[in-house]
Amino acid sequence: MSIAGTFDITAKTPVGEQPGVFVFVVEGERLTGSFTTPKGTVDLTDGKIIGNKLDFFTKIPTPMGKMKAHITGAVEGNQLTAVAKLQLGSAQIHGIRREEA
Template sequence: MSLTGTWNITISTPIGTQSAVLEFTDHGGVLEGIAKGNTETIPLTELVRDGNRLIWKQSITKPMRLNLTFDVIIDGDTLTGTSKAGMLPSSKVTGTRVVESGQQI
């Protein structure tokens, strides 16, 4: 199952729901990604894929400076899991793959 492509995600945080767009690419068998929010584009680091489970880290500066760790399960064109920021409680993450008309996955 390929993870490459664009994913719309929603994170239910203590300060409200946050949205982002993830873009995953494969460069010679190496998975890479970026997250795009309203005000910044962040590289995803330490991506680890184990079957349909994907873990990565990213650092954001808005709405506040945080180091996040994501742990999600991909099921076809959907993903569910958590995001954790330090000592804060885990936040629920959900997302869907963006499928453009005529595109086959």
């Protein structure tokens, strides 16, 4: 199964659990898309995939401005498991692929 799709996620951050949505677009081994939180939507950058593994950067909107995050993880079936490396530590990310309408 492809990594491409929409995933509803929960990130366990140093300031508590945060909801969000990743939209992954795959072109060959290139990964693009977006990350939406209650504070807004940002693009994914420098993304790549190898098999079911993903690696990309994004900027997370926070009350203190946008914080750069390096996210690595994998998609197994409809499950996303990843880690975001942040300036203030790291966050565990778990997500589930949305059903296509």
